[in-house]
Amino acid sequence: MEIILLMVLVVLVGLMVSSRMTAMEKRMRQQQNTLNQMAKQLGIPEPPVHEEVKQLLADGQDIKAIKIVREELGLSLVEAKQYVDAIKHGER
DSSP states (O other): OHHHHHHHHHHHHHHHHHHHHHHHHHHHHHHHHHHHHHHHHHTOOOOTHHHHHHHHHHTTOHHHHHHHHHHHHOOOHHHHHHHHHHHHTTOO
């Protein structure tokens, strides 16, 4: 009985954490979109790595593109992947 109760509690906590993370990710995307719009209005150019990444993606070298972004922009692996995915899907 105690094990079942403990398992239910763990599942509920997991769902709560997942829900909070989803909400935070949504807010982060909104903030990134706002920053991108501000950068465009202010005429701030994209980092020079942007064109190189586009070329690597066109050549099907996604992993190399992520590596270049990490090295040039100092991003974490997750951030670099999100950056490359945004370029890939035309969001940047």
